[in-house]
Amino acid sequence: MLGFNGLVGIALLYVAFLFGVAFAAERRAAQGRDGWLRSPWIYTLSLSIYCTAWTFYGAVGYAARSGLEYLTIYLGPSLVMLGWWWLLRKLVRVGRAQRITSIADLISSRFGKSTLLGVIVTLLAVVGVTPYIALQLQSIAQSLDVFAGPGDTAGDGGSVALWSAIGLALFTILFGTRNLDANERHHGIVMAIAVEAVVKIGALLAVGIFVVWDLGGGPSAMLARIDASPIAAWEQSGGRWVGFTLLSAAALLCLPRMFQVLVVENADESHLGTASWAFPLYLLLMSLFVVPIAVMGLERLPDGSNPDMFVLTLPLAEGRDGLAAWAFLGGFSSAASMVMVATIALATMVSNHIVVPLWLHARAQGAVMSGDVRGMVLISRRLSILGVLGLGYLYFRLSGGGAALASIGLVAFVGVVQVLPAMLGGLFWRGATRNGAAAGLVIGFAVWLWSMFLPSVGDGTAIPAAVMTQGPFGLAWLRPQALFGSEGLDPVLHAALWSLVLNSMAFVAVSLASFPGPVERLQGAQFVGVFDHSGGPGGWARGAADAETLLVMAQRILGSAEAQAIFARAAAAQGRDGALPDVTPEFIRALERELAGSVGAATAHAMIGQMTEGASVTVEELIAVADETAQIMEYSGRLEQKSAELERTAMALREANANLTALSVQKDGFLSQVSHELRTPMTSIRAFAEILREGGLAPDEQARFAAIIGDEAGRLTRLLDDLLDLAVLEAGQGRLDMRRVVLSEVLDRALAAALPDPGGLRLLRDRATEAVEIETDPDRLAQVFINLIANARKYCDAAEPELRIVWRPEPGAVDFIDNGSGIPAEQGRVIFEKFSRLSDPGRAGGAGLGLAICREIMTRLGGAVRHLPGSEGTTFRVELPRNAAALAIDQPVAV
Amino acid sequence: MPLPGGEDTRPGRRPIFLARASYRRRRLRDAALLAPLAAGFLWALPLLWPRGDTPASRVLVYLFATWALSVLIAVLLARALRRAARAEES
Known part of the structure; x- marks a missing residue:
């Protein structure tokens, strides 16, 4: 008979072989020759970790105890795989689109990258799966124990479990934490699992074939034996049948290790299509010979034999040591692969959702200043692996390994299935909120702990027997296995029913009552409509961090080569030359997804948040900022408007003030000018009047003085007339008498008035061209002409003065040109001002108002009068108004 | 008649052809949705059989037979769905 030590030797050889397979797979993958490692068959075989030692050994025990009910555990997952098109496909698509690393990450990511939900699901998974890991350790110890003879002292279950745990931890750390990105396939582990999947199904089929054909005498004889056995009668409870089928279907989706291989390690969505029939086929083969083995064990083995070990004890009892050793390796494979993947899944969750956030939180300065984040995350994941396996071993030691294997499996199922409402709700219902998910999970978790987990630890250990029968504080409706008076129900069904019902009710009710945050709503839309839109989730509307800082951080997590490759790709996509892209929101989103593949969505979000201005920029904040900005912009717009208005008012005031000041100055100047002009003649009038009054003057003298007084009085009158005239014109008063006249007639009148006796001034006119009709006030226009002609007569200093009067049709103007010395340009500007007189006032005989009056008249007539500098x-x-000039051009008059 | 060497692009032909193909794809998806429900019904059917009188072997054979049948249907469905997806892409 194969001894204990011999079996240990075989196991060690097998483990060494698995190490080799894993190494070879890693190596091939590293060389890029991983084509067949990514095939749908490897994917399907990796799903086989659903079949743990609980299946391998426990299914036979289950069948020996409860007949065909064990089939529900495999029919449920087969249903899920058959329905892959509408559920698994969506789950895998979401997992790839969002770079989900674990089931906790899925829930956290869906509900606004919530750290809280990540922690809840992680705790739930650790509490639910730890007993399951303990179960695997127990199965290894128990199966070795079968081979231990009476003399084998090494057959201590505790030490076997311990060494198994240590070995599995080593293997998992070695191949499970090679790369940080949990989305990358763990080729070594997956390959080892695939090999183990073949070993275990081969072992079970071999034992089954041996039982049916060698021991049972063929299929029909075997069926007859079944009908003659203690489990011959079909007495299945309908509730348990349907309930367990649904429960195991849900477990396929919710078990962290199944999520790991189904979603996280999925390399290609199309692999699901193959797995949809290949995995049910695998399950069919795994359960095909369970009943025959159970029946044969019950028939042949002595009463009291542990039915959980029939797979081993039956070949052993028949002297088939080789078959038994193979069966042992099958069981060992089942346990080992489950432990490895479950540990990786749990360690990823613990590390990403508990350790790293705590560590980041503890380091206030953030990830920029910290050391090697990558190393730290890896260490945290390795420690988490050790921690998870340590917990499993601890549970195994504390529970004493006494409970039947199957019941622990169901306890774990009901525990992890608490995630189902949040998962399905998150995938198909956009109204599901974070608060709803948290409420459902917490309530479901609590009910499961109370009604199932704690009672399962052992009678009277966690919950006193009195509480079990009478309820806490005598509250009978809270009895763990008879909640709300539901007595007589199967304990597993009871716990599953109440925990899931209360969980779902809380989830839906709180979701309906609460309002999701912006990130939640965005993620909800991304998840529910994953097939409709492929855009990234929102979150980063501004990139305060520069690309270099982000690269430094990304290198610490992803490794420098990969991080640089990602940045270079992004830069190339943006059309930039260098290695660093612009920090656009799209780039930050993409980078966050890359990081999420390594450390989980919530942590990646927080880390990027620390980069971009040291704090997480949530959409809420962005919206708040946008609101604030809009308000500030509106306010500052109003301010600007006001200040512009004030500016304008101030400018108008300044202008008005300047005008007033100028007017006042003008007025002062005008008054002093007027007084001066009035004073000169008044002084002579007064002087001569006094001389006359004193008398004693010769008559000719009297006459001369009186003439002077008369002249001066006349000058005063003219001055006052001019002043009045100017005042009327400036005030815009006085009526204009507009008529159609011929220009030459107006000139004739003006010449007659200004030069009654032409004297020395020679006139040069072209009367033919002057014969144009214009519309104007002829008296006022003649006044202007008189002024200009009089000025020419007075001021022209030529030896033979002459005045040319020329009609210029083009601008529509009359030029008065004399042959004098002219007026300096700088004086030309001031001659139209009041009281301005050139050099010799004596010659003027006027008060210097003539040109000012001319200007006013022409302005009122709509024309202008100006001095043309630079001419001889x-x-x-004198420019006539445009319409008058146009008239003149259109209608020349023959004279 | 299609032109030699060319595709038949006459109106009236293509739409019908396309409509029929996409119609098939829709029904294929319906079948994919219904498959787990049908299997679930088949596997719950033995609950309607009289307890105690029905031999376990009959239930066992029935369950494994339907299980194998559902695997066969899944093979056909997966293959058809893959072909449909490929047709949709091109």
């Missing part, structure tokens, strides 16, 4: 002599131009 003095040239004044």
Whole structure:
């Protein structure tokens, strides 16, 4: 008979072989020759970790105890795989689109990258799966124990379990934490699992074939034996049948290790299509010979034999040591693969959702200043692996390994299935909120702990027997296995029913009552409509961090080569030359997804948040900022408007003030000018009047003085007339008498008035061209002409003075050109001002108001009068208003 | 008649052809949705059989037979769905 030590030797050889397979797979993958490692068959075989030692050994025990009910555990997952098109496909698509690392990450990511939900699901998974890991350790110890003879002292279950745990931890750390990105496939582990999947199904089929054909005498004889056995009668409870089928279907989706291989390690969505029939086929083969083995064990083995070990004890009892050793390796494979993947899944969750956030939180300065984040995350994951396996071993030691294997499996199922409402709700219902998910999970978790987990630890250990029968504090409706008076129900069904019902009710009710945050709503839309839109989730509307800082951080997590490759790709996609891309929101989103593949969505979000201005920029904040900005912009717009208005008012005031000041200055100047002008004649009038009054003057003297007084009085009158005239014109008063006249007639009148006796001034006119009709006030226009002609007569200093009067049709103007010395340009500007007189006032005989009056008249007539500098002599131009000039051009009059 | 060497692009032909193909794809998806429900019904059916009188072997054979049948249907469905997805892409 194969001894204990011999079996240990075989196991060690097998483990060494698995190490080799894993190494070879890693190596091939590293060389890029991983084509067949990514095939749908490897994917399907990796799903086989659903079949743990609980299946391998426990299914036979289950069948020996409860007949065909064990089939529900495999029919449920087969249903899920058959329905892959509408559920698994979506789950895998979401997992790839969002770079989900674990089931906790899925829930956290869906509900606004919530750290809280990540922690809840992680705790739930650790509490639910730890007993399951303990179960695997127990199965290894128990199966070795079968081979231990009476003399084998090494057959201590505790030490076997311990060494198994240590070995599995080593293997898992070695191949499970090679790369940080949990989305990358763990080729070594997956390959080892695939090999183990073949070993275990081969072992079970071999034992089954041996039982049916060698021991049972063929299929029909075997069926007859079944009908003659203690489990011959079909007495299945309908509730348990349906309930367990649904429960195991849900467990396939919710078990962290199944999520790991189904979603996280999925390399290609199309692999699901193959797995949809290949995995049910695998399950069919795994359960095909369970009943025959159970029946044969019950028939042949002595009463009291542990039915959980029939797979081993039956070949052993028949002397088939080789078959038994193979069966042992099958069981060992089942246990080992489950432990490895479950540990990786749990360690990823613990590390990403508990350790790293705590560590980041503890380091206030953030990830920029910290050391090697990558190393730290890896260490945290390795420690988590050790921690998870340590917990499993601890549970195994504390529980004493006494409970039947199957019941622990169901306890774990009901525990992890608490995630189902949040998962399905998150995938198909956009109204599901974070608060709803948290409420459902917490309530479901609590009910499961109370009604199932704690009672399962052992009678009277966690919950006193009195509480079990009478309820806590005598509250009978809270009895763990008879909640709300539901007595007589199967304990597993009871716990599953109440925990899931209360969980779902809380989830839906709180979701309906609460309002999701912006990130939640965005993620909800991304998850529910994953097939409709492929855009990234929102979150980063501004990139305060520069690309270099982000690269430094990304290198610490992803490794420098990969991080640089990602940045270079992004830069190339943006059309930039260098290695660093612009920090656009799209780039930050993409980077966050890359990081999420390594450390989980919530942590990646927080880390990027620390980069971009040291704090997480949530959409809420962005919206708040946008609101604030809009308000500030509106306010500052109003301010600007006001200040512009004030500016304008101030400018108008300044202008008005300047005008007033100028007017006042003008007025002062005008008054002093007027007084001066009035004073000169008044002084002579007064002087001569006094001389006359004193008498004693010769008559000719009297006459001369009286003439002077008369002249001066006349000058005063003219001055006052001019002043009045100017005042009327400036005030815009006085009526204009507009008529159609011929220009030459107006000139004739003006010449007659200004030069009653032409004297020395020679006139040069072209009367033919002057014969144009214009519309104007002829008296006022003649006044202007008189002024200009009089000025020419007075001021022209040529030896033979002459005045040319020329009609210029083009601008529509009359030029008065004399042949004098002209007026300096700088004085030309001031001659139209009041009281301005050139050099010799004596010659003027006027008060210097003439040109000022001319200007006013022409302005009122709509034309202008100006001095043309630079011409020979003095040239004044009288521009007629445009319409009058146009008239003149259109209608020349023959004279 | 299609032109030699060319595709038949006459109106009236293509739409019908396309409509029929996409119609098939829709029904295929319906079948994919219904498959787990049908299997679930088949596997719950033995609950309607009289307890105690029905031999376990009959239930066992029935369950494994339907299980194998559902695997066969899943093979056909997966293959058809893959072909449909490929047709949709091109």
